[in-house]
Amino acid sequence: MSVSPNILFWIIVIPGTVVLGLVASWIVRKVSALVQWRVGPPFVQPFYDVAKLMGKEILVPQDAHRIVFMAAPIVGLAGIILLSIMLWRIIVTQTTFLGDIIVAIYLMVLPSLALILGSSASASPHAAVGTGREMKLVMGYELSLVLAFIVVIIKTTALVEQGQQLSLAAIAQHAPVFSISGMLAFLSSLMCIQAKLGFVPFDIAEAETELGSGVLMEYSGALLAIWKLMQAVMLVTLPLFLVMVFLGGLSADFLAGLAKPVGTLPIGIIVLLIFIVTGLLARFNKYIDILFLLTLIAACLLAGLGKYVLILVMIILIKNTNPRVRIDQAMKFFWVYCSLALAIAIVLALIGNTCGYSWL
Amino acid sequence: MNQEELNNKLLEIKDKLIDIEQKANKRIFLPCEAENTYAVNKFLFEDVPLRFVIATGIDSDDYFEILYHYSNDETGCVVTVKAFIRDREKPAIESIAPFLPGAEWIEREIHDLLGIDFKNHPNLRRLILSDDWPEGVYPLRKETKK
């Protein structure tokens, strides 16, 4: 296994993921605002939010278990950053290690686990209710998520050559979504990701602050800022994981892609200029504002993140068109409908493997 | 039941009431003394039957009144029992909460604000006044100044 060739990568990957996560959370809020025919927050709003939270005092409840209360957000953030480093390294260097799929699956559980631990250490009845619901939700979607990956693994075993390791890098070279079982697995795992991110229709545990209870109820100040950062990084990492598993990964050397043939470089510079100019003038005119958003998306497409933007847009649309469901409705959805669809998908994938039909 | 049946039914307890007053088309008042209210309420709630809406406590200068409002949902007629409590020193009346649990809280509120004692009430605690409000001060009585 060769070390990554670029020391620049190792310097910028963690802050870059955090910044990209905050930008993605702005995109979610801005597009939701535009869908609701209103203006929405300015571009630097998520950064202001985190900065403000860092400046507030941290209040710890008297009966709370201090160590777990303060360690839980850090554990969650560390887990998801670890997963993002792993994914970026696979994307950039195409090399990986043995057993990376299993590592990815258990690292993905870590943020939800940290949320459960932190809220149960809060010594608050509202947080306790939120904890119970989050635990039930995790039990609901974890099964569907693992079944969806099993579908992909089954399909990839047919396509991988002899002697090549079945790893995320190998999976990321094929796009199983263009088959019936792959499409079923992709849609099910999209709903699981929606639940893991804590977005409507599955934001039962957390945004239930609107209804007076919630897992993050007792957190304040810098600890709350770490939870928000964790959610922002999840917004980058989880769709990226979906892209690698289902949609065939990002283009191999997208970092170099911006500086490839001369044809792309002037376009990149023009897009960057439009981005800066519209960003500075966005508050004066609503058309310049929308142009800024479109330029940002164009920049992402140029950088090769088109498939990530596609999944982000799907998440935003599902978020804005659905009401919040109850916990029993969510459990029924995951355990009955998703698992049934995935069971059919597994059967179809096995049939496709043995009979040689790759579209099944 | 329609209006005629209701009027006929109300004649059955006329001996416990002072009068049956029909003030308007869909409004019937049944004034009675405090001793008879338990039987009258039980009759209206169980035998007629009518739906209990709410109770009202009034401090008229010489006596207290408690009004129990019942609704006949089919015709929209509201029947009100007017109970007169003549004793101003220690006003007391029998609670209807044993057979009408929905009246528990409104009786607690009347007790808080007017000081009327409800006998046999299952849970006569403070309801809406604050925890450090002094005992024995009833804000809605005419003689209480701030």
Added chain:
Amino acid sequence: MSWKIKALKKSPWVFHVNVGACNNCDIEIVNCLTPRYDVERFGIKLVGSPRHADALLVTGVGTMQAAIRLREVYRQTSKPCVVFLIGACPCGTGIFSQGYHVAGPVDKIIREVDPNAIIAYVPGCPPKPEAMISGIVKTLAAL
């Protein structure tokens, strides 16, 4: 001014507390948070816990029962924070000044906990959402 106040001005998260209001101002606050008035462009977000909040929107004349609870809620709001008194009732008890259960105007209740509290007054019965937005923006600019 310190960076904490600077960041607070750009992203004030609000928590709504009702200490004995007739609900009129509460309805107008909820109206203010709808997409029509779009307060998200100022960074304002409704949060469900006072620990997450930067601004308390207090409505209602302070009743005796609610005064104790309001002091607790104010203590649980992580500082620095601003208190907005929405409506005529919390500003100066409004028409309920002779009531038997009134514990005084709300700024008196809050100054018992924190004499240096930052309090802003938005009078009106109820104040229009435009008035509330104007009050919030002017207060943040004056911080």
